[in-house]
Amino acid sequence: MIARGVGREPRFVQVAWASIEQSVERGDFEVGMSGLEDRPELRARHSVSIPYYEFHEVLAVRPADRGRFKRLDDLAGRRVATLGATMAYTMLVEAQGRIGVVPVSYDDDVHPYSDLVAGRVDAVLLDNIIAERSLRRMGGSGFVIQPEPAATGHYVAVFSKANAALRDSANEVLRARMRDGSLEQTFRRWGVWSDAQGQYFQRVLAAAPERAVDRAATVPGAGRATLATYLPALLRAAGITLILSCLAMALAVAVGIGVAAGRVYGHPFVRALLTVYVEVMRGTPVLLQLFVIYYGLSGVVRLPAFAAAVLGLGLNYAAYESEIYRAALLAIPRSQLEAGRTLGLSEGQILRLVRGPQALRIALAPMTNDFVALLKDSSLVSVITVVELTKQTAIYATNVGSWVLPGILCSALYLLFSLPLSRFARRLEQRWSAA
């Protein structure tokens, strides 16, 4: 509609929703649209169209909770889902500081509602359009939408800062389509029209162009995207990354040792079974494994996101660890094992006192590499709602509209974890090789 109005040929370019603003600024395309929320930072950094749609942040809760969770303030200490890097997420972070709401961030708008129905979260705070569409998808049951909006916002189209001329042309087109009713027809066709939307159009058209353009939603917690605001959240996320990685590595080492020992010492049937485990874990993406553990198994066992993340990463890395340990065990000369036997040591003692300690020295360097890789791979768990360092950085970057400072901070934190580790491993290796 806009392209036709300015006499251009539209071409669809797909990017991640959270990257639309950055992509339009770097020139990947000229107009960014897809439920982009009007907010002061957006206007400060980009050219922004007049708001073309008014939406409400609404709470969705399970039917049984209809009476007790009416407002965000009723959800103290409860888990509330939303999309990351949205106005709703900012509201939840604000409510977290104020009353202890626990924000749970998702990358898509389907799983917040399925997790609400499954009982993993207590409410979902999202745009009414998304909530209503999810309710229709579920056949109108499973959850209810609270009638009282938590906040009101507007969708806008975004252009690069330098492209204000195209923005002005687009604004003319939008106003004309509001006036002639074709935008209403489009919204009706999509099933997102209401009388309130008609009144909103009237207000936009009646307002002087400058005022309409200058108006941006003000919601609690919005407009504070400074380093001081995000540093505590980044440090907390860094802590989550570190704890998650340590626990996953501990699991990977324990399971890896078991698998390696089973493949070296086990019955042929056990060996075959463990080989299948290793090949499946190494041959399929860890992202897929995380989805399967968190969402796929939710009918059988409903794991908390953090536990699923530890389990997913741990079991995946266990396959790699086991191969390192197996190779290290096999590298110990057979004559040493036989010497152990002739000295009267049992197989278990030979493994514990002779083979294992020497294999550990061989395995140390690749293990360190794996732990550093795991630290970085832990960023994948954001797909199952764990807000770790990279995810928190992405939220920060989206809200400040730049990756420079967030990127530097995030890299510094990762290096802070991985460099001392590599140093420690090198020193240990030197000590052992001197021994």
Next chain:
Amino acid sequence: MSGGLNVTDLRVVRGPRVILRDVDLRVAPGEICALMGASGSGKSTVLRSIAALQPFDGGTIDAGGFALQPGPVPRESRLKGLRSRVGMVFQAHSLFEHLSALDNVMLAPVHALGWTRAKAREVAQALLAELGVAHRAAAFPRELSGGEAQRVAIARALAPNPMLLLMDEPTSALDPARRGALGDTLGELAKKGGRGLLISTHDVDFARNSCDRVVILSEGVLVEEGPAAEVLARPKHPATRELLQHRDAPA
């Protein structure tokens, strides 16, 4: 506990190949017996069968009073009697690389025999001293010379006080002077403790100077045996003569 070895009709078959054919072998307490033969003649197979590191297919083995039967190697838990009677020193010494010389010697007494660390340390230090390597107790295997490592390996095998000691090519890494010294040491070990020593070797001079008796193997068959001085001075079998002709060839 007897320090003797009695092997009767030992037979080892691998697929179509007969590795050992009805080998009879005896080592008396206090005796040093050299097991000689060309490479591939079956010397190592004899030692490994006696040490229950591989199965054998026929005959019987009585090692220091512990009887082994043909068939698969028994589980280690059933070999405790054998392990306490028979020690073995491997060709490439096979010391545990992550442990010091002293810890190598202490390992079996502490973990297999359940001695206190203090007692094991005392015995280990005495053995290292007896073998002339007490000053290397704290050294790791990679820091030892070939001769020192060999001596530490002997000390390790002797720590549980076995009555029969098997040695696979103990002189292969040693220069002539050290071979002589090793021979003296082994002689003392045999005489003083009443131990039987069965030593596989290519080394004719070592066998002649340090061993009481020699047994000659050729293609898995025992072809000649007798007092070392006699057999090596007047060889009867062509295999023995060939062995003597190649005495200078590297092992």
